[in-house]
Amino acid sequence: MTETAEASKPVELLTFKLSDQEYSLDIMSVREIRGWTQATPLPHTPSYMKGVINLRGTVLPVMDLGQRLGLPVTEHTDRNVIIVVKHGETLAGLLVDAVSDIIALTDEDMQPPPDVSSGAHPGVIKSLTLIDERMIRVLDLSHLVTSLQSDAA
Amino acid sequence: MTSPDPMAEIKASFFIECEELLEAMQDGLQRLDDGDDDPETINVVFRAVHSIKGGAGAFGLEPMVRFAHRFETVLDGVRAGAQPVTPDLTKLFFRAGDHLSDIVRACRDDVDFPPSQSDAILSDLDSYISRDAADTAEDEIEFQPMALSLDLDLPSLDTPPEPPRWRITFTPEADMYESGNEVFPILSALADLGQADIRCDTSKVPGLTELAPESAYLSWSIDLNTTVEEAEIRSVFEFVEGLCDITVARADTAPQTSLPDLPPLVSDPPGAPPEREAVAPTEVSKPAAKPASQPAQANAAKTVVRVDLDRIERLVNLVGELVINQAMLAQSLESEGLSPHSDAMNGLEEFQRLTRDIQDSVMMIRAQPVKPLFQRMSRIVREASAAVDKDVHLITDGETTEVDKTVIERLADPLTHMIRNAVDHGLESTEDRVKAGKSPEGSVKLSAAHRSGRVVIEVSDDGSGINRPKVHQIAIDKGLVAEDAVLSDTEIDNLLFLPGFSTASCVSDLSGRGVGMDVVKTAIQSLGGRITITSAAGEGTTFSISLPLTLAVLDGMVVDVAQETLVVPLNVVSETLTIRDDTVDEVEPGTRVVRVRGGFVPLFDLGSALGYRAEPSNLAGSVALLIVQEDGSRAALIVDEIQDQRQVVIKGLDDAFCSAPGIAAATILGDGQIALIIDPSDIIAHTPKHSGSHAAPLRMEA
Amino acid sequence: MTLEVLAVDDSRTMRNMIKLALEPEGFTVHTADDGVHGTEVLDGIAPDVIITDINMPRMDGLAFIDVVRGQAPHRTTPILVLTTESGNDLKQRARKAGATGWIVKPFDPAKLIKALRMVAG
Numbered sequence: 001m002t003e004t005a006e007a008s009k010p011v012e013l014l015t016f017k018l019s020d021q022e023y024s025l026d027i028m029s030v031r032e033i034r035g036w037t038q039a040t041p042l043p044h045t046p047s048y049m050k051g052v053i054n055l056r057g058t059v060l061p062v063m064d065l066g067q068r069l070g071l072p073v074t075e076h077t078d079r080n081v082i083i084v085v086k087h088g089e090t091l092a093g094l095l096v097d098a099v100s101d102i103i104a105l106t107d108e109d110m111q112p113p114p115d116v117s118s119g120a121h122p123g124v125i126k127s128l129t130l131i132d133e134r135m136i137r138v139l140d141l142s143h144l145v146t147s148l149q150s151d152a153a
Numbered sequence: 154m155t156s157p158d159p160m161a162e163i164k165a166s167f168f169i170e171c172e173e174l175l176e177a178m179q180d181g182l183q184r185l186d187d188g189d190d191d192p193e194t195i196n197v198v199f200r201a202v203h204s205i206k207g208g209a210g211a212f213g214l215e216p217m218v219r220f221a222h223r224f225e226t227v228l229d230g231v232r233a234g235a236q237p238v239t240p241d242l243t244k245l246f247f248r249a250g251d252h253l254s255d256i257v258r259a260c261r262d263d264v265d266f267p268p269s270q271s272d273a274i275l276s277d278l279d280s281y282i283s284r285d286a287a288d289t290a291e292d293e294i295e296f297q298p299m300a301l302s303l304d305l306d307l308p309s310l311d312t313p314p315e316p317p318r319w320r321i322t323f324t325p326e327a328d329m330y331e332s333g334n335e336v337f338p339i340l341s342a343l344a345d346l347g348q349a350d351i352r353c354d355t356s357k358v359p360g361l362t363e364l365a366p367e368s369a370y371l372s373w374s375i376d377l378n379t380t381v382e383e384a385e386i387r388s389v390f391e392f393v394e395g396l397c398d399i400t401v402a403r404a405d406t407a408p409q410t411s412l413p414d415l416p417p418l419v420s421d422p423p424g425a426p427p428e429r430e431a432v433a434p435t436e437v438s439k440p441a442a443k444p445a446s447q448p449a450q451a452n453a454a455k456t457v458v459r460v461d462l463d464r465i466e467r468l469v470n471l472v473g474e475l476v477i478n479q480a481m482l483a484q485s486l487e488s489e490g491l492s493p494h495s496d497a498m499n500g501l502e503e504f505q506r507l508t509r510d511i512q513d514s515v516m517m518i519r520a521q522p523v524k525p526l527f528q529r530m531s532r533i534v535r536e537a538s539a540a541v542d543k544d545v546h547l548i549t550d551g552e553t554t555e556v557d558k559t560v561i562e563r564l565a566d567p568l569t570h571m572i573r574n575a576v577d578h579g580l581e582s583t584e585d586r587v588k589a590g591k592s593p594e595g596s597v598k599l600s601a602a603h604r605s606g607r608v609v610i611e612v613s614d615d616g617s618g619i620n621r622p623k624v625h626q627i628a629i630d631k632g633l634v635a636e637d638a639v640l641s642d643t644e645i646d647n648l649l650f651l652p653g654f655s656t657a658s659c660v661s662d663l664s665g666r667g668v669g670m671d672v673v674k675t676a677i678q679s680l681g682g683r684i685t686i687t688s689a690a691g692e693g694t695t696f697s698i699s700l701p702l703t704l705a706v707l708d709g710m711v712v713d714v715a716q717e718t719l720v721v722p723l724n725v726v727s728e729t730l731t732i733r734d735d736t737v738d739e740v741e742p743g744t745r746v747v748r749v750r751g752g753f754v755p756l757f758d759l760g761s762a763l764g765y766r767a768e769p770s771n772l773a774g775s776v777a778l779l780i781v782q783e784d785g786s787r788a789a790l791i792v793d794e795i796q797d798q799r800q801v802v803i804k805g806l807d808d809a810f811c812s813a814p815g816i817a818a819a820t821i822l823g824d825g826q827i828a829l830i831i832d833p834s835d836i837i838a839h840t841p842k843h844s845g846s847h848a849a850p851l852r853m854e855a
Numbered sequence: 856m857t858l859e860v861l862a863v864d865d866s867r868t869m870r871n872m873i874k875l876a877l878e879p880e881g882f883t884v885h886t887a888d889d890g891v892h893g894t895e896v897l898d899g900i901a902p903d904v905i906i907t908d909i910n911m912p913r914m915d916g917l918a919f920i921d922v923v924r925g926q927a928p929h930r931t932t933p934i935l936v937l938t939t940e941s942g943n944d945l946k947q948r949a950r951k952a953g954a955t956g957w958i959v960k961p962f963d964p965a966k967l968i969k970a971l972r973m974v975a976g
Contacts, residue, residue: 040827041717043763044813052806052819052827057474059819059827061810090807159875167868200865200910208868210961333933333955334974342973392956392973 010104015136016083016096018066019074022136023096024103029085029141033099036080050095055084062093068144069124087145103136105129110138167208168261169459172525174201175254179528182250186243192232198246199228205257214260217253220271224249227281236281245277251532316347316380320404324372329396340373342389347379376404462558465518472515473802479508480799480823509800520555523601523610526565527552530572530599537576543583544593545576550600556608560680560700564610567676570669571612571696572597579614579694589691591615604699607724613695619688621645628654646686650674681722681817683782683834707830709801710778711822712792715765718828720801720820721790725833727781729795734773747777747789754779758791759831762840763815780833788837803830814839858975859883859900863893863919864908864937869960873906876964882971890914894922897929904975905934906958917952924953933974937962
């Protein structure tokens, strides 16, 4: 093994589907995955905020990740799951269509996204990678969580 | 997990103890300032500073030792009666106390504390230290604060081949035995120094008939081969010095040095000055004779267990779960249709009672008196009044009132703000006070009390009151209220809480208040509290904060609105009404009132206020909750149905995701569903109002 | 040899330090908050050595020694005075009150143990 190979440690990513597109998150930030249950809606919040659910005694805010990213709104089915993530002290649920796989990548496998500063959600997609000719978007959780505050205000 | 370092633990507990000592010190200083001349009062202060110094020395915290030592010296002068207590001196004591607190906290947080910061106070303290005492103080500080290590000084193993030989004679006097000293430990301590050959001289022992049991007849001579210095040999006799006859001399060929009476070794600096501290006359305190000093003493004897707050949090959470589970169980038992007299239902009742008792007890664990918080405020008053050159006296009341620890912590900032405001803006300048025929010394009162299940904390001043015309004008200038608006006094006073009312530019010339009061209000609201103002021209202003006793549970009314279940805090609901067609009037489109005993109360539909539905046109059959707000105004909230009244466990909502106007928190109901806990006042304030008779003419943002 | 020690000090930190210094060395350490508490504790134990602070609420160290010396079982129990003060006056007073020896704070564990050994073997 060369030194450079050692330097970039593989990152494990959880991949999931949103409107037939593939996304992924660092598995270190994923706490658990659970089935969709009806949420208690929160008044006066952006439409992608589905509300709050009871996660074993904790009030967990859940957002529809697809809607958050501006994808078409889909009906929720039993296959939908909530990925519970933790960022800093914030615990949140991300509603996705279905979880696909866990993959291991190194930095070399990932490419920066093209200039997305003009996109609807700059910074949310951290990098891109190709697996079996499918493009997988790697999400930046910190961006997803922190930028929400200004959206919600 | 690595095993915790015992020294680090003791050090941590030392800093906790320091907080208690600082509190006792503050307390004592306050009593001193109030003219309490009980000698125990100054003693308490002295002991607190003294104990801080002692502990600090053990941990090598030099800045603490130095400052505490000088502070203690002045206190000691007062204690000994050499220094009278003057107002200037108590002021200095307060300053020194505050400074000591700063040093303690800096040391605790491992923050650098430049000694130069103490210079001014030290030189003020020194002006109270007499020349002699100052010398003593300087000398005594020579005792080196030493950082403790747990490594014992083990005797070195490699002894040189021929250690010097010493001849020691030791002849105890009768008094030595009286003092509790024994020969054997001394001899064995000597033997520990090297190789000892000990002989006992019994030649002085008289015959049995003449033997006096209280007399000493024996003497010893010891030949000791040791590498230690003579001083160390003599140190063995430290405690018996003067109670026996001792000679120590070299017994080999080396030149004999017989030093007269070396000072004892254990820690005394050479040539220690005469004892400075006048130890209080031996006195066993007389219980009940001096009630003023009793509380502190009672504290000393109280057994206290220290518990990690995390563990309490966990307990609180578990009890929360227990309450929820109990509710679930109750719900399923009821749905089984069991007879209320069945064993299961009786058992459930008992279970509910126990659950509530456990819950109350757990909440008690977290409750703490507001006293430390109030003490911090007395410092704020001192600093703020010094900054604006006003003479201000802080009166505190209800310091023993207990409030949830979390509430206390989160009250510190808003209270600080309010106290500063009171000193800076509430109170007039000394000249103006004199002109108005008031005492030149302004007073700020801080009080706490339990009132009908809530804690009420009030900050009041005896200043000139809110300058309403000016406040009104500022609000108009800032575009916060329409120019032609006619506002009641209460409405004008409440302008102070509007965001954007106060900015730096209007602070300096504002004789009322308003420095960031919106921030204060937000902080209080986040604690589930309310803040109100009352003010009388020329007499002063009172801010009143009303808080829940704990952040963890709430007595709530569970209601249904547009298929959603919500919880309304019970304490704001004064009564419930069923709406009839003939009791509702429409003042103008969108503004409806309900008639309650001849009065008109504005109606708010909870469902539409929260965006669940469009405002229903026909309200007949709906239920209205009559809400009384802190300022006394009333409003009626329309709900579909009332389910229940019960205690619910408050679950915080993540600010980042869930902050929604009108929503205070959430709870988990018996069926596991989450219900939102609403904040009625917030909903009323945020519901867009049409200009009309009942709407306040304020442009508030929705 | 294990010794039983009673440490009387109103400072929790000091009590902890004494325990920390002595317990690993095999001493059994009892503690009390002040003189009054100390006399209460003494009702149930017969320590080999008593260590006491001077400045304490309710009953100070000198009064405490006086009380202890008046009780037959503890009349000759070695008593060490723990103090931040040094100087001959204190020693005279401590000795007059019946103390056996003294330890100046801050102490290090070795010196504390040495002092204990000097009075109790």
